[in-house]
Amino acid sequence: MTMRKWNRLLYGIAGVLVAAGVAYACNNFLDTPPQGTVDQSSLETKSGVEGSLIAAYRSLDCSSSSAGSWGCAASNWVWGSVPSGDAHKGSNAGDQQPINDIETYQWNVGEAEGYLNQKWSQVYEGVFRANSTIRLLNLVVAEKPTEIAKADQDGIRGEALFLRAHYHFEAFRMWGNVPYYTEADSTPVAQGGYRKANDLTQAQIIANIIADLNQAATLLPATPRNGEKGRVTKWAALAYKGRVQVYGAAITPALWDSALVTFRGVINSGVYALETSFDHVWTGFQAFKDGKETILAFQASVRDGEPSGWNSNWGERLNFPHSGSHFGCCGFHQPSQNLVNFYQVDANGLPLAVSSPTTWNTLDTSFAGGMLTPVDPRLDWTVGRDKVPYKDWTLHNRSWIRDFLYSGPYSPKKNVHEQAANAENNVGWQATQTNDVNIHIFRYADLLLLDAEAQIHGTIGLLDSARIYVNLVRARAGKVAQGCGAPNDSLVKAVWPTCATDATIKAMALPMNQGLTVDSLATPWAFYKIGMYTTPFTTVAQADQAVRYERRLELAMEGQRFFDIRRWGIADTVISNYLAKEKPRLTSLGSTAAFTLPKYGLYPIPQDQIDLSQGSLKQNTGW
Numbered sequence: 001m002t003m004r005k006w007n008r009l010l011y012g013i014a015g016v017l018v019a020a021g022v023a024y025a026c027n028n029f030l031d032t033p034p035q036g037t038v039d040q041s042s043l044e045t046k047s048g049v050e051g052s053l054i055a056a057y058r059s060l061d062c063s064s065s066s067a068g069s070w071g072c073a074a075s076n077w078v079w080g081s082v083p084s085g086d087a088h089k090g091s092n093a094g095d096q097q098p099i100n101d102i103e104t105y106q107w108n109v110g111e112a113e114g115y116l117n118q119k120w121s122q123v124y125e126g127v128f129r130a131n132s133t134i135r136l137l138n139l140v141v142a143e144k145p146t147e148i149a150k151a152d153q154d155g156i157r158g159e160a161l162f163l164r165a166h167y168h169f170e171a172f173r174m175w176g177n178v179p180y181y182t183e184a185d186s187t188p189v190a191q192g193g194y195r196k197a198n199d200l201t202q203a204q205i206i207a208n209i210i211a212d213l214n215q216a217a218t219l220l221p222a223t224p225r226n227g228e229k230g231r232v233t234k235w236a237a238l239a240y241k242g243r244v245q246v247y248g249a250a251i252t253p254a255l256w257d258s259a260l261v262t263f264r265g266v267i268n269s270g271v272y273a274l275e276t277s278f279d280h281v282w283t284g285f286q287a288f289k290d291g292k293e294t295i296l297a298f299q300a301s302v303r304d305g306e307p308s309g310w311n312s313n314w315g316e317r318l319n320f321p322h323s324g325s326h327f328g329c330c331g332f333h334q335p336s337q338n339l340v341n342f343y344q345v346d347a348n349g350l351p352l353a354v355s356s357p358t359t360w361n362t363l364d365t366s367f368a369g370g371m372l373t374p375v376d377p378r379l380d381w382t383v384g385r386d387k388v389p390y391k392d393w394t395l396h397n398r399s400w401i402r403d404f405l406y407s408g409p410y411s412p413k414k415n416v417h418e419q420a421a422n423a424e425n426n427v428g429w430q431a432t433q434t435n436d437v438n439i440h441i442f443r444y445a446d447l448l449l450l451d452a453e454a455q456i457h458g459t460i461g462l463l464d465s466a467r468i469y470v471n472l473v474r475a476r477a478g479k480v481a482q483g484c485g486a487p488n489d490s491l492v493k494a495v496w497p498t499c500a501t502d503a504t505i506k507a508m509a510l511p512m513n514q515g516l517t518v519d520s521l522a523t524p525w526a527f528y529k530i531g532m533y534t535t536p537f538t539t540v541a542q543a544d545q546a547v548r549y550e551r552r553l554e555l556a557m558e559g560q561r562f563f564d565i566r567r568w569g570i571a572d573t574v575i576s577n578y579l580a581k582e583k584p585r586l587t588s589l590g591s592t593a594a595f596t597l598p599k600y601g602l603y604p605i606p607q608d609q610i611d612l613s614q615g616s617l618k619q620n621t622g623w
Helices: 003-020 046-058 077-084 097-103 110-143 150-175 202-219 234-249 255-269 337-342 444-457 463-477 490-495 540-555 561-567 571-585 607-612
Strands: 087-090 294-298 332-335 439-443 480-482 509-511 518-522 527-531
Touching (some): 046 110, 046 150, 077 110, 077 332, 077 561, 077 571, 087 097, 097 110, 110 150, 150 202, 150 234, 234 255, 234 294, 234 439, 255 444, 294 444, 337 540, 337 571, 439 444, 444 463, 444 540, 463 527, 463 540, 540 561
Antiparallel strands (some): 087 332, 294 439, 480 509, 518 527
């Protein structure tokens, strides 16, 4: 089965899980199953179990059950990007007010509560579906021992365990103190089930996630089952285990050394590698999807027969330029001035924030094309800014911004498909803003930088190994920069005439000069430059700074930043500094936004869930 055909099943099968664990006992005509329900016996087959597993994958992103709320996005842009200083809610003051409350740290007001409840529901729906798959598999194997081959039994169980671990990890990153459900937790709510207390320590939760990933790794094949690249493998489970160990190291420092061992095995396997250039990471081009950098991604799909576009990257659909652009809507997840300024570099091509920590964030107005301040080339693969080609969709223009006084003049760019990629949808509301760009949940560059942290903080303290990994990521970032875009774009050629006369810069992606330590490229709209760290790191503080800065530059707008600064224990300082400078720039932050610990150390558990638990769930500190 091809990957696209596999994705076609996502929407249609997602509704069968609820029926999988429910039995009805009625008489006479009531014995006839109602329309719209599924007879459990019809699921007790190999195809039923496989469909149940696909439904568990489906919870990686928003589904039809989460319409109207965007806290479900696979990228975590609402939770990991907007509150971190990387981005603003965007759009205007009246649209999706709950995200504005999240951005301004009013997390316990009624509207933000709805988004939190939707995120909680989404991750625990994923847990429920994964556990239902395991229970259904056990039932079929017990009753029909020859129905499912042993290799498929192991693969199905391993994939379900991996997904259960992932969804619990998502809950852990949000709330810290969460219940952990397994396939043994099958008692109906009416009998007191599904109301586990959140009384495990955070160390115990991490241990449970790691245990699930360990078991998954022993069951899963080394390559995707059935040749379907979206499925997780043994190596994905081990890579994800290293990620969890790094998060757990903030609680149990011995996990730094454990993470080093885990990452060493994954890296030495050669299964994963960096994409050849940064423009191949987030892309609509089929040739670069599910490449060697992908560890876990939501497998978006379009033009697959689903009539409303739900299989596309629905959770990102608001995050396109607004009217006036090709996409037509909706202008959310707008990069901050702080993030744009952070891409400035010094004469050595290193982050200006390293060499000039008090001046890098002084620019308070639009950083538009034609301002030739040296910048990291990743800026223009991450941020849409005026007078700079927007991939191959002509020049970005602030007329595309719904309200630039409210949320600034910049647009998100990573999740946007290329015009030439044929990745756009053709059904549903505003089809131009849905596509099949896969949403990276965990990728190899992220793993390398997590390993760099482990190198720094492990028992031995391998500071120069951390430098090597940072430089690997930077070297890849220096391969190409944003070019003119579409070859025959009349607007680009009119504003930047060299795009009409210089054949070397007409492509969407332009090769950088390949120097030994510094790569650079001058275009009419930008001067791109990136350098390597050539001097060995001599202190933990110096190494930490380089890795942390690199994570922001590499993973910006991917929903990682808030969780990073929180686990590093610097969220209060970073966000307070960000607000002090960013509040005067825009109206969206208002005057009362403030971040303090310990209250904002974790998101508040939704009150609806506490009420439904009948007292089993306890609220996080400060809420």
